[in-house]
Each structure stands twice: as C-alpha cells, then as structure tokens.
Amino acid sequence: MQKSRRLLALSIVITIFLVFGITIYRGKNAPTITEAFAAEISMMPTKHDSAGVDLDTEFVLTAKSSLDLGFIENHLTVDPSIDFTVKKDDADPNKIRVLPKELLEPQKIYKFGISAEGTAPLNWAFQTKGDFKVVSTLPRDQATEVPLNTGIEISFSHLNYDKLPDFFDISPRVKGTFEIHKKTAVFVPKSLEPETIYTVTIKKGLPLSGSSQVLEKDYTFQFETCGEVTHDYNLNFYKNTHEFTTNEKPLFQFSYYNW
Numbered sequence: 001m002q003k004s005r006r007l008l009a010l011s012i013v014i015t016i017f018l019v020f021g022i023t024i025y026r027g028k029n030a031p032t033i034t035e036a037f038a039a040e041i042s043m044m045p046t047k048h049d050s051a052g053v054d055l056d057t058e059f060v061l062t063a064k065s066s067l068d069l070g071f072i073e074n075h076l077t078v079d080p081s082i083d084f085t086v087k088k089d090d091a092d093p094n095k096i097r098v099l100p101k102e103l104l105e106p107q108k109i110y111k112f113g114i115s116a117e118g119t120a121p122l123n124w125a126f127q128t129k130g131d132f133k134v135v136s137t138l139p140r141d142q143a144t145e146v147p148l149n150t151g152i153e154i155s156f157s158h159l160n161y162d163k164l165p166d167f168f169d170i171s172p173r174v175k176g177t178f179e180i181h182k183k184t185a186v187f188v189p190k191s192l193e194p195e196t197i198y199t200v201t202i203k204k205g206l207p208l209s210g211s212s213q214v215l216e217k218d219y220t221f222q223f224e225t226c227g228e229v230t231h232d233y234n235l236n237f238y239k240n241t242h243e244f245t246t247n248e249k250p251l252f253q254f255s256y257y258n259w
Helices: 001-031 035-040 069-075
Strands: 043-044 059-062 076-081 084-088 093-102 107-113 123-128 134-138 143-145 152-156 168-171 176-181 183-188 199-201 219-225 233-237 254-258
Touching: 069 076, 069 084, 152 199, 168 183
Parallel strands: 143 219
Antiparallel strands: 043 059, 059 093, 076 107, 084 093, 107 123, 134 152, 152 183, 168 199, 176 183, 199 219, 233 254
16 A cells, blocks of 8 residues: 555656646747847738738748747737638748638738737738728819919828829819829919819829729819909008198108008
8 A cells, every 4th residue: 555655656746747847848949039030030911012902912921940830820910800820831931821711901901910928029010902092182172262372182092193293184274283292292273263163183094103003083173263362451640630830840640551
C-alpha cells in the first residue's frame, strides 16, 4: 500500500513537471511580433487603384520569413468586423492570403490589425471604392441673388479629376480659371453678368486618373446672379447757414457716407 502511494505521488510530481515544462516550451516558441519582424510585414489588397480598394478584393500579408498561419488566424482583427478565412499562398510560403467571405461595403475604411501580448500592434487601413460623383456645389442649384464676384465650387467624392476643364461647361459662356483644392474644384469667372441665369454642367465621362472609374452621368445646376450693384452717397452739412466775418477763415462741418 505504501509503495502504491509513493508511485502515485511520483506520478503526480512527474505530471506537474511535464505540464510546467510544456508551458514553458510553448511560451518560448509561441510566435511573437518583434520590432525587427514587424518592419518586415506588409499588407496589400489584390485589387485596387487610385479610387480605392475593389469590393471583391482579397488581402495579402507578406514577410521576409515564413508567417505562422495559426498565429495570424488568432490575432488578426478587422474593424468594422467581417468574416474571413486565411490560407497560405500557393506560390510563396512567406505570404498569407486573407479572404473576406462577403463583398466589402463601398466607400468605407477597413482597419486591419495584428497584436500579441507584450508587442506593439501592426495596423493597416484601406478605403473601398464608391461611385465617383459630384457631392455638392456652391452656389447651390436654383440659388438666387448670387454675388457677381462669386467663385463656382464643385465638390467631388474622389481626388484625381485632372481632366475637369475638358468636361466643364457654363452657359452663357464665361472665361475663367480653375483651382483645385483636394476634392473641391473652383472655377473663378473673369466676370459674371448681373441678373443672369447661368447653367453649369459637369459632363459624364469625366475620368479619375489612375482608375477605370468615370462620372456616369451629367451633373447640372443653375443659379441667378444679383442685380447691378449701385452705391448711394449722402453729404450733409451740420448747419444750413454759416456766418463769418471778413477776418475769419470759413469752416464748414459736414458728414459723408455711402451704402
């Protein structure tokens, strides 16, 4: 009986040491993200251009050495959350493909991250494509009493609409210049006529540089300028009559203003 108890105690001790040893071994060999290793990892979509990421794209993680598939499965996050699978690239063992199970949503930023305890997280962000369109204009459509010195602003959903001057039309014709401020283009007229209705059209087919996307249909808006600006002047003397001696210099007090 005593021998059996000794064997049982010995078995328990051996089991404890085995569990402890395995835990230490796994901890030492668990994949981690060192600073040097993090600098080697990149992530890119497989389908993209200057307009953004295609909705049916996949993503590829690339490193200079082999990536652990299980580690990526357990530590890769996406915001907003999507369902995805990961698999080793068939042609390159240093690449892992991230496959969304459904189409991504248009005009949305997806943030990918890989983090592990005790290491700095890795982060990437990609914006999906949306329809290329005119978002707003200034003056707005059907605006009235528009100042004669106004600029005409067109705000787009995307950047890189370099060919705009070729697809811009204003009637009656007006000479002017274009200014580009990121997603907003400004046409600066040389002069606008008073009490005139102007029609502005951004023609369909306007392309995005570096992309296959174009403006799908004409965008037209109208505005009416204000009347001729006139100024009224008023000059008032403080007194209707003034008296001076022949030895005095005449002095008149008056007020002047215009509107």
